[in-house]
Structures are given as structure tokens and as C-alpha cells.
Amino acid sequence: MKITAVFIAGVFLALASADILQNPDFELPPSNWRANSTTPFFPLDGNGTLPGWTFEGAVEYATAGPNLELTRDGHAIVLGQDGQINQTFTANGDQMQYLLTFTLARRIQNCTSNASLVVSAPDSSAQFSLTQRYGNEPWEVYGHQLGSWGDGESINLVIQSQVVDTDPNSTCWPVVDALSLITVRSLNQDHGNLLRNGGFEAGPSFLNFSNKGVLLDSEPSLTESALQQWTITGTVKYINAKNYFIPEGNSAIEIVSGTSAGVQTVVQLLTEGSNYNLEFMLGDANDSCPGDFTVGVTAGSSIQNFTIHSNGTGSAQKYLLTFTGAGPSPTPISFQSYTTTQREDGVLCGPVIDGVVLHASSGHRANLHSASLTVLLLIALLN
């Protein structure tokens, strides 16, 4: 009986820590660390090693407690002056995008700046600051695309502290915890949708133990965005059905950073003069965000504002915008918030967008349908 129980526990542990990164949540302690509640911040030096990671500069191994709140209890890394940690992983197989989710927190101490760190990999470098504007926890979860690799390339992920204060004594040093690195393949066209990832199902992973969404900062490049096929203006929160009201599927986006924030994509090769329908859902995430949300929707040359009223209790409705195809030039599709909404506790929140579907009005759609049926028939015949 006892042996079975131990074996099962071992299997669960292996599953829970399955990630491209080794020791992504820092629960494997430094080799020279001794559990000691009187020293919640353990400085790392040349006398010890941290499993999976290399460190440099002032780096501490921290234990959650009164001086440090984490998404869950456990351990994290404090990056002090010139502090950095790095880990190399191998990009096996086909070329794929690598999406990172991580938690940014800070020690509870007297400091004046926003704790900031820089995440870099061979194709990217991005700075993140703990703003605490989109939630009232002392930590935030961020999503970020590191780059695209494959064929056994060796990739070095580096996370380092960023000093935004001239006085190191008043700097709020960043705390990094709970990383999750996943790969995504390039998306196939959905059947009956000329847009890819219109349901926002492909994006960075959600952290199991966090009941909050994943923040995505501004990203003007389609190929470098963590939200597949969409660029981002301002900050949007990537939210999941486990913790929020989601109109369709498992995930959606909530535009949180107020006026002019939003998401954009482009569609290629629409037929000139043909009519197209852009369907989408607008609503609220059931996160106590009441108010009137105005969302400006652009599809080709059609621009229209949609205003919805939210009780903050989770609801959504389907809307439609029709437009005429303009030929071979890329057609912009975008959703932009025209309102800044704040909850009673000051947290910024906003409208939810989901289920974006683009298709040709009736006639064309039927053609598309029969074309794929023909392909299926041909495949059946060839077999």
C-alpha cells in the first residue's frame, strides 16, 4: 500500500513539473540551502548551485512569507543589483514559437520605483514593470513571445533586474517566480473563418495556481506577439474559463488599459467588391467591472462603434459588421476600446472580445464549403 502511494505521488510530481524549462518554479532549492524560517532571503554565491539555472550578481533564493507574497506559497528568486539568472534549452523539432508566462512580484520593503526586469533570448528582449494597475495582488503574471526556433538550436533565456532608480537603496528589486514555457505551431485556417485565432484560443499558457489572467503588453509585430495572429496596443489581459466568464471556448481577451488599447490583425486576399461579415462577441468577464464600454471595430473600410452595458457579472452578445472586400491589399481588422473603466478598488478593467469570425456573405461561403468537400472527396477517392 505504502509503496503504491509513493509511486503515485512520484508520477504526479513528474507531471506537475513538465515544462520545457528545468525547475521553472524554483521549488528545487540551491544545493547549499537549508530551510530556515528566520532567513527568508538566502543569498546565492559560488558555494552553491541552483538546479537548472546559472546566476550572476546579487541573487537571493526567497521563501514566501510576511516580506514576500507569491501567487502560492513556495519559493522565488529576487534579482538584486546586477542580478541575473539564465537557462539554456534546446529547441527540438520543427520551427515553433516559444511563449513564456511568468510571475513578477516584489519584496515588501521601502522602495520607490516599480520593480522591473528584462527578459531576453536570442531574438527578443523586453522589459516588464510591476504596475499593480490591473489587479490588487502584490504580483502580476505576464505573457511574452521569446522567439521562433527549431532544429536543435540552443537557446539561452536570460532574466535580469533593471534599475530604474539612481539610488540602489530605494530600488524595488524584482522577484521572478513560476515560469511556464510552451511551444505553438503556426495555426491552420479554421474551417469557415477567414481569420486565424479569432477565438483567441492560441496564446501563452495560464498558470494553474493563479486565479488571474495573463497580462500582454503592447506588441506591434504580428510575428512577435504572444497572442497568435494579433498585435496588441496598450495592455490586454488574456483570460481563461477557469477564472472568468468567457463567451466562447477556453480563452478570450479583456482590454484593460483603457482608451485606445486593443488588438489588431490583417486578412489577406479578400475578393474586391465581395461582401464580408465580421462577427464577434463583446461582453464582460464577470470580474466586477461595471460600466458602459465603447469598442471601435474596424473591418476594411467599415468603422463602427459598439457600446455595451456591463453589470460586471459576466455576459456577452454577438455583433455583426459588414464590409466590402478591397482586393489584394491586406484588410485591417481591429478592436479598440474608447473607454477607461475602473472598479471600485481602482483596478483597471474593460470589455471582453471573443469569437471573431470573418466570412464572405452567403454565396461565397457556400463555394468555400463545396470546395473543401471536393478536396475531401478527392482524398477519399485517392485512398
Ligand SMILES: *[C@@H]1O[C@H](CO)[C@@H](O)[C@H](O)[C@H]1NC(C)=O
Ligand atoms: C495544470 O493542470 C492541468 C489540468 O489539471 C494539467 O493538465 C497541467 O499539466 C497542469 N500544468 C502545470 C504546469 O502544472
Ligand SMILES: *[C@@H]1O[C@H](CO)[C@@H](O)[C@H](O)[C@H]1NC(C)=O
Ligand atoms: C537560521 O538562520 C539564523 C540567522 O542567519 C542562524 O542564526 C541560525 O543558526 C539558522 N538556523 C539553522 C537551523 O540553520
Ligand SMILES: *[C@@H]1O[C@H](CO)[C@@H](O)[C@H](O)[C@H]1NC(C)=O
Ligand atoms: C563561500 O562561503 C564562505 C562562508 O560563508 C564565504 O566566505 C565565501 O565568500 C563563499 N564563497 C564564494 C565563492 O562566494
Ligand SMILES: *[C@@H]1O[C@H](CO)[C@@H](O)[C@H](O)[C@H]1NC(C)=O
Ligand atoms: C548561462 O549563460 C552562460 C554564458 O553567458 C553559459 O555559460 C551558461 O551555461 C548558461 N547557463 C545555463 C544554465 O544555461
Ligand SMILES: *[C@@H]1O[C@H](CO)[C@@H](O)[C@H](O)[C@H]1NC(C)=O
Ligand atoms: C519605511 O519608511 C518609513 C518612512 O520613511 C519608515 O517610517 C519605516 O520605518 C520604513 N520601514 C522600514 C521597514 O524600513
Ligand SMILES: *[C@@H]1O[C@H](CO)[C@@H](O)[C@H](O)[C@H]1NC(C)=O
Ligand atoms: C508604476 O506603477 C504605477 C502604479 O503603481 C503606475 O501608475 C505607473 O505607470 C508604473 N510605471 C511603469 C513604468 O510601469
Ligand SMILES: *[C@@H]1O[C@H](CO)[C@@H](O)[C@H](O)[C@H]1NC(C)=O
Ligand atoms: C545604502 O544602504 C547601505 C546600508 O544600508 C549604506 O551603507 C549605503 O551607504 C546606502 N547607499 C546609498 C547610496 O544611500
Ligand SMILES: *[C@@H]1O[C@H](CO)[C@@H](O)[C@H](O)[C@H]1NC(C)=O
Ligand atoms: C467612436 O467613439 C469615439 C469616442 O467617443 C469617437 O471619437 C469616434 O469618432 C467614434 N467613431 C465612430 C466611427 O463613430
Ligand SMILES: *[C@@H]1O[C@H](CO)[C@@H](O)[C@H](O)[C@H]1NC(C)=O
Ligand atoms: C444587469 O442586471 C440586471 C438586474 O440584475 C439584469 O436584469 C440584467 O439582465 C443584467 N444585464 C446584463 C447585461 O448582465
Ligand SMILES: *[C@@H]1O[C@H](CO)[C@@H](O)[C@H](O)[C@H]1NC(C)=O
Ligand atoms: C460569475 O461569478 C460568480 C462567482 O464568482 C458565479 O457564481 C457566477 O456563476 C458567474 N457568472 C457567470 C455568468 O459566469
